[in-house]
Amino acid sequence: MRRIVFTLALIGCFFSAMAQDGVGATVAKKALTHSHDFLLLQLSYDGWSGLPAGVKTGFNRGFNAYFMYDVPLQHHLSVAPGIGFGTSGIYLKDYRLDNSTSNVNTVPSFSSSDNNGRFKIATTYLDIPVELRYRQNEENANKGFKAAIGIKAGYLLNAHTKEQLSVNNSRVIEKESSRRYFNNFRFAATARISLGNIGLFGTYNLNPIFKNTSQIDISAYSIGICLSGL
Known part of the structure; x- marks a missing residue:
């Protein structure tokens, strides 16, 4: 980097x-x-669909940064492969996920907690996105309407949970780093629209977050704002 x-x-x-x-x-x-949207920065609200009944999340957020290489195809159209990082933080409300290595269970499970919404599930991926792009102004990507659809494949670099508790009127933070429950790879469909350098984007995972889906089958999605340029 x-x-x-x-x-x-x-x-x-x-x-x-x-x-x-x-x-x-x-x-x-x-x-x-002659900008070609070499750099993509994305700030998102992240969500999980398929959560067990009663389990809710808070103000989840994510951040992505990608370097893309634009290859013209014909007038107004191009394809752009890239590489970068994607991070996500999911905040559970009054629930927790036991991600400790000492837990012998092979199926992830959520249990109620009095953490008052201070439980975070964080993931970091190395992503390889590919976009099919349309540009109204083919000579300058900094101006005009732009749209793109694509896919991205990601490899899980880190997954950890972080919980804030109150013990004897003191704040205690417990952090467990483990990928034991999580799929090592993710595949997602992507789309974005922009006017000039600023736009909106969305993604939806095509495979579940966790390896074992016998009890829960959770997929991730993101919506947010995108800044593109260079």
Whole structure:
């Protein structure tokens, strides 16, 4: 990630230096206006469908960051593969999930708790998204209407639970990091629409969150805002 950021900084410096002379200014201006949505940043509300009866969630949120490579197909259309990270935090209301390695159960189960909504299930994925894109302004992705549909495949890097409890009038935080219940891979359908650099997006997982679905079959979804550019 640091190497990517460093490379982008060098490219920015290069364009800035070119802009200081007449010919270089023209080339730099042309390169900057031919945006191809190289960078996607997404902030979302995340949800789980298929939760057991009585189990509710709170203000869940997620964040995705992807680097994409735009390949033109024909007028206004292109395909863009990419790579990046996706994170999600699901907050349970008065329930908890025992994710400890000492738990011998193979099926995830939710139990009631007095944590007052302070129980979080967090996941981090390495994602490979692919989009089919439409751009109204094919020369400049920073302007005009844009739409994209696609899929993404993700590999689970981390899954952990975090619970805040009150013990003897003191706050205690318990954290359990384990992927024992979770599918190592996720596959999701994606869609987004934008006007210029700002838009809306949505995703829906095509496979369940947990490995064992004999008792619960939960799928994840996200809706939110997207910032695209470069």
